[in-house]
Amino acid sequence: MVSAPALDGQPLACLRGAGGKTQERLARLGIYSVHDLLFHLPLRYEDRTSLTPIGALRHGVQAQIEGMVELTDLAAKGRRALVCRISDGSGGINLRFFHFSAEQRTRLKVGTRLRCFGEAREGYYGLEMVHPEYQVLDSPEAAPLSASLTPVYPLTEGLHQKTLRGLIGQALNLLHLAPGTLPEMLPEAVRQRHRFPVLAEALRMLHLPEPGASPQTLRIAQQRLAFEELLAHHLSLSRFRTQVRCHSAPRLTLSKAATHHFEQALPFGLTGAQRRVIAEIAADLQGPQPMMRLVQGDVGSGKTVVAARAALTALSANFQVAVMAPTELLAEQHVRSFRQWLEPLGAQVVFLAGRLKGAARRETLRVIAEGEAGVVLGTHALFQDEVRFQRLGLVIIDEQHRFGVHQRLALREKGRHDGLTPHQLIMTATPIPRTLAMLGYADLDISVIDELPPGRTPVKTAVIPATRRPEVIARIVDWVAQGRQAYWVCTLIEESETLQCEAAEKTAALLREALPEVRVGLIHGRMKSAEKDVVMAAFKAAEVDLLVATTVIEVGVDVPNAGLMVIENPERLGLAQLHQLRGRVGRGPGESHCLLMYQPPLTDTAKQRLGILRETADGFLIAERDLQLRGPGELLGVRQTGQVQFKVADLARDEALLDAVKAAADALLRNHPERVGPLLRRWLGDAGRYAEV
Structure with a gap:
């Protein structure tokens, strides 16, 4: 007897009504096979019984x-x-x-x-x-x-519920006739422990629940699928970590004398948290395997100097360091800091950006390739094939959630030489909730800088309607009269950078007209880097009183005298981004304020979000609430940005499963390693291959 082919190998064309046009529409939903249809679950149900x-x-x-x-x-x-x-x-x-x-x-x-x-x-x-x-x-x-509740599925343009229900009904019939075409991946002991139904039964319950099905019955079926999906994500990163650990890395140490010189040259003292994280990184760098460490710290906690200290360790062993940031503005900020701290110790720091052209670019590429440049800072430009390192020992990635896994890997590959793989240090100012850290960063060791430098003042946050705009403008006059500076942040819900920049330009013009005695500057993403440099230099030198900006200033801008921030339309941003923006103030002496100026009426979710920001400055608490309200960012980072594409799981809802998922992953790797690959393909598709690099 010939066994039926696995459902993930059965094309949609084998189903009645799945013609070319329908297949094109299904593809927009990520549905390419009979297997994909089965895992396209209902949003809700209608009772037509x-x-x-x-x-x-x-x-x-x-x-x-x-x-x-x-x-x-x-x-x-x-x-x-x-x-x-x-x-x-x-x-x-x-x-x-x-x-x-x-x-x-x-x-x-x-x-x-x-x-x-x-x-x-x-x-x-x-x-x-x-x-x-x-x-x-x-x-x-x-x-x-109908003998069962009627499912209501996520759709795309041109695709109707009736069509989708018919196709999924056929897929369920195929599964019923040949249950072996969808093999069980969970160990039987795990399934029994959690009282999960078998996979085929869980799918049938979710697609065609009986009229009397209790919410608990549906919840268990949903958990059965969520557990397996979370398991796949966890395994993908665990496998990635294991494979990286098989590589060798240069052993890097820093002498006590160099450490002393570095710390003595700093214009500030290190906090206890910074020293603890520096020690954790130093221990990794001395080891024979590549460091893969994530340093997370709230806005202003001092991650950059920790990264510079790690860079000095690599430089002292004659290795190069690559530092990658998501925006030129942030990369330029790092260039200034690294030059200030490392060049007096003999390091050459270069900046490689897309705007660097002609002879200047050729010369920069030469000093990198020949090893003269010790620290190379840049954005995505560091990925380009023409960028070659002579001896790359450490890769530092800032705000890593802005980059995809494949980009991180591309930069690491550039550093492989003589059988050695460079160490990797990843930084984020977006605190990561425990739930996300357990699943999304299973391939990384995690350090936390949980202490702010002395002198940071708490930011007083107020939520006000846009109808009070005249009062806000009047307040800026008083603020500037005291010798202080301010930000005015423009946001738009549209993804178009052009529209955001136009809004900032219009706002700057209106504020200049309303505040003739205030020096108003403007910065946005479409300005040339040289233009942005001029504006930022003027703002830092207190030659600009009020800086109108888009969210380009979210990270990397440090002006201690700017203690007032007005954010227009804050209801259009997530909590984490609002917290990042607010972190630009409160960096110097004196009071600091953040005014969240919204357009009424607010939705209930927006009220919750702004209320949380007003009540707390704890980035980790804010991150937990942001996860609950908005969901996690895409964990594997196959896209550079965007929301995680879980089919079933919800990290906020399914947090209680995570410890059991970790234990199940260990059991699967130990007892059923042959199931790992098929499990990754079932839930992650192409994303799963990044776990096998």
């Missing part, structure tokens, strides 16, 4: 009804629509269609029996249903009521 008498309908309630057509005509008033009146003896209701055809009008003739599903709402003449789903019944026996 029974009929509701029309006379019992209530406003705002979804229901399934049957009735005879009494009248079909164009609406007498209001927007042009086709109105069909049906009744069942207990009462009558209007069906209203704003989009209709002549054929539809003909089919809905008097005396026709209809079964409809929709939401009852108040209309011109009592209750009505607008664009209900309906079918013409030749006889009641010809269309029995």
